[in-house]
Amino acid sequence: MFEVFVDAESFFRFRLKSPDGIVIAVSTPFEDKSGVVAGIAAARECAGMGLVTDLCPAAGARDPATIALPSTVPQGALPHGAAPRACDERRNASDGFRTRAKELRRAATAPRWTGAA
Numbered sequence: 001m002f003e004v005f006v007d008a009e010s011f012f013r014f015r016l017k018s019p020d021g022i023v024i025a026v027s028t029p030f031e032d033k034s035g036v037v038a039g040i041a042a043a044r045e046c047a048g049m050g051l052v053t054d055l056c057p058a059a060g061a062r063d064p065a066t067i068a069l070p071s072t073v074p075q076g077a078l079p080h081g082a083a084p085r086a087c088d089e090r091r092n093a094s095d096g097f098r099t100r101a102k103e104l105r106r107a108a109t110a111p112r113w114t115g116a117a
Contacts, residue, residue: 001019
């Protein structure tokens, strides 16, 4: 969910929040509300079609069960029983990841009506 707000310096900004209310990202300042709307549209487009750059080292991938969580990540951040994944660990095609990604892309690009005119 995107939220539009006015910051302490009287600039418009938007924040992206997860379904459980955690702030994922905060935008740069915008002069007017139309700029914020354009920024949200750009963020939606880039997030749906953005490229992923793998910055993991090429050699030395470890077993994900032996990777310790950094001290900055709370232990409850991962679902119960989940282990951190190694950078080169691939999802298998049977988990439905690609199918779900296509569904999400279709939903994100479909027209949405908020009731505001």
